[in-house]
Amino acid sequence: MNAFDAQTRPLKRMSLHEELAQKVAELIVGGELEPGSKVPEKELCEAFGVSRTPLREALKVLANDRLISLEPNRGAWVTPITPADVEDIYPVMGVLEGLAGELACARLSDAGIAQIRALHTEMEGQYAARDRAGFIKTNQKIHEAILVGARNETLSAQFQSLAIRVRQARYAAPVSDERWALAFAEHEQMIMCLEARDGAGLARVLRTHLDHKAETVLDWLDQKSS
Amino acid sequence: MNAFDAQTRPLKRMSLHEELAQKVAELIVGGELEPGSKVPEKELCEAFGVSRTPLREALKVLANDRLISLEPNRGAWVTPITPADVEDIYPVMGVLEGLAGELACARLSDAGIAQIRALHTEMEGQYAARDRAGFIKTNQKIHEAILVGARNETLSAQFQSLAIRVRQARYAAPVSDERWALAFAEHEQMIMCLEARDGAGLARVLRTHLDHKAETVLDWLDQKSS
DNA sequence: GCCCGTAATACATAATGCAAAATTAAATAT
DNA sequence: ATATTTAATTTTGCATTATGTATTACGGGC
Known part of the structure; x- marks a missing residue:
C-alpha cells in the first residue's frame, strides 16, 4: 500500500x-x-x-x-483441424457467445451499446464498399465488444481458447457473397436485439450466426481435402 | 488400418x-x-x-x-474459489450442460435414454430413503451420462475443466431439504424432457438447475467467510 | 531377393546444478 | 519496544547434462 x-x-x-x-x-x-x-x-x-x-x-x-x-x-x-473438430467446437462457441450476448444485454451501459452501434455503422459502410478486410476486422471488434461487455472472465477465457483453435481455418475460409450477405443480415438483427436489450433474442442470433460460420469453414475444409 | x-x-x-x-x-x-x-x-x-x-x-x-x-x-x-468465480463459472457451465442436453436429446439412443431413466429411478429410491451420499453419486452419473450422450469431446472437456474448479465447493456446500427437493423436482423435469426428446426444454431445465446449484454454493461461501 | 533382427544414431524426456531472487531472521538504530 | 536495515538461508527459474526411447540403417537368415 x-x-x-x-x-x-x-x-x-x-x-x-x-x-x-x-x-x-x-x-x-x-x-x-x-x-x-x-x-x-x-x-x-x-x-x-x-x-x-x-x-x-x-x-x-x-x-x-x-x-x-x-x-x-x-x-x-x-494439431490439424478436422471437420469433426469444427462440428464439435462451433456449437460450443455458439452457446458461449450466446451467453455473452445475454449478459452483455443486461450489463452493457447505453454508451457501450452505442459504441457497438457505431462499429456496426462502420461495418455497414465497409459492406457497401465491398471492403472485405475491413469488414472482417470491424466484425471481430463487435464480437470482442460483446464478449467484454458480458464481464465474465471465465466465459471470455473459454471462448478465446476455442476461437484460437479454429482461427486459422476461420480466416482462411473464403466467404461467398451470399454468406457475406447473410452474415451482415444477422449482424443487423444482433444490433436490434442489443438495442432492445433482448438477451434471449441476441443469444439465438449469435448461435445461428456461428452455425453458419461453421458451415462456411466446413465447406472450405471439405473442398480442401478433395 | x-x-x-x-x-x-x-x-x-x-x-x-x-x-x-x-x-x-x-x-x-x-x-x-x-x-x-x-x-x-x-x-x-x-x-x-x-x-x-x-x-x-x-x-x-x-x-x-x-x-x-x-x-x-x-x-x-x-487458487481459492471466490464468490465472483462462482458467479462467473456456473452460468458458463449452465449453457454448456444445456447444449449437452440438447445434443443428448438428439443423439442418444432409446436404450441410452432408458439407461438414464433407470438411474433416475434409482435416485428416486435414494431420495425417498434420504440417502444423501447415494443420491449425489447417482446424480453425478446422470449428468455424466448426458454429457457423454452429447458426443462432443470439446464440450465435455470444457465442462470438466470448469467443473473441477468448483468441485471442492460443490461437494462441501451443504444442501438444505428445500434445495434437495427442488433439485429432485428438476431432475423429474429433465427425464421428462429427455424422453420427449425436447432438447430446448432440457437445456432450459439444466440451466436453471445449475443456477440453483450456484446459489447453494454461494450461500455456503458467504456464510463460511463470515 | 525379401523380411526380420540387431546395432547405431537421433531425439525426447527427466535429473541435476547454478545463479538470482525472495523470505527469514537478526541486529542496529530510532 | 518498535521499526528498519542487513545478512543468511531458502526457494525459484533456467540451463546444462545425463538417461531413456524411438527411428533408421545395416547385416544375416529364410
Whole structure:
C-alpha cells in the first residue's frame, strides 16, 4: 500500500513460459507453423534465445489447449483441424457467445451499446464498399465488444481458447457473397436485439450466426481435402 | 488400418507430466491441498519420486486451468474459489450442460435414454430413503451420462475443466431439504424432457438447475467467510 | 531377393546444478 | 519496544547434462 497504488498496476510481467506459449501460439495461428507439421523445438529455442526447459513448459500448456499434440518421445506436432473438430467446437462457441450476448444485454451501459452501434455503422459502410478486410476486422471488434461487455472472465477465457483453435481455418475460409450477405443480415438483427436489450433474442442470433460460420469453414475444409 | 482395429486403441500411455498434473489435481479437489495454501514443490517431488522438471511442467498446465496460480519467483498457490468465480463459472457451465442436453436429446439412443431413466429411478429410491451420499453419486452419473450422450469431446472437456474448479465447493456446500427437493423436482423435469426428446426444454431445465446449484454454493461461501 | 533382427544414431524426456531472487531472521538504530 | 536495515538461508527459474526411447540403417537368415 503506497502512494502510487493508483498508477501502478501489479505489473504482472509474464513469466518466460507464458510469453513463449503466446509467441508459439501466434506462430501457429499466423500460419508460420503449418497444421500437421512438427514443432521444431531446437529451432524455436534458438530463435527466441531460450533454453529448452521454458519452451517445453510452454509446449505443455499449448498441448493442454489442444493447439499442439505431444506424442510421447516423438515431440510436438501442430494439431490439424478436422471437420469433426469444427462440428464439435462451433456449437460450443455458439452457446458461449450466446451467453455473452445475454449478459452483455443486461450489463452493457447505453454508451457501450452505442459504441457497438457505431462499429456496426462502420461495418455497414465497409459492406457497401465491398471492403472485405475491413469488414472482417470491424466484425471481430463487435464480437470482442460483446464478449467484454458480458464481464465474465471465465466465459471470455473459454471462448478465446476455442476461437484460437479454429482461427486459422476461420480466416482462411473464403466467404461467398451470399454468406457475406447473410452474415451482415444477422449482424443487423444482433444490433436490434442489443438495442432492445433482448438477451434471449441476441443469444439465438449469435448461435445461428456461428452455425453458419461453421458451415462456411466446413465447406472450405471439405473442398480442401478433395 | 489393420485387422485388430476394433480391439486395439492407440495405447496412449500418459507422459509423466500429465500423470503428475492429474495426481496434483486430485490432491487439490480431494482437499489434501487447501485453497490458498502453497503448493509444496519439493515435498511433492519426493512424494511422487520424480524430479522437479516434470512436476513443474505439470504445475504450468494446472495454472493454465486456473487450478493453481503461479506467482513469479514466489511459487505455486492453490487458487481459492471466490464468490465472483462462482458467479462467473456456473452460468458458463449452465449453457454448456444445456447444449449437452440438447445434443443428448438428439443423439442418444432409446436404450441410452432408458439407461438414464433407470438411474433416475434409482435416485428416486435414494431420495425417498434420504440417502444423501447415494443420491449425489447417482446424480453425478446422470449428468455424466448426458454429457457423454452429447458426443462432443470439446464440450465435455470444457465442462470438466470448469467443473473441477468448483468441485471442492460443490461437494462441501451443504444442501438444505428445500434445495434437495427442488433439485429432485428438476431432475423429474429433465427425464421428462429427455424422453420427449425436447432438447430446448432440457437445456432450459439444466440451466436453471445449475443456477440453483450456484446459489447453494454461494450461500455456503458467504456464510463460511463470515 | 525379401523380411526380420540387431546395432547405431537421433531425439525426447527427466535429473541435476547454478545463479538470482525472495523470505527469514537478526541486529542496529530510532 | 518498535521499526528498519542487513545478512543468511531458502526457494525459484533456467540451463546444462545425463538417461531413456524411438527411428533408421545395416547385416544375416529364410
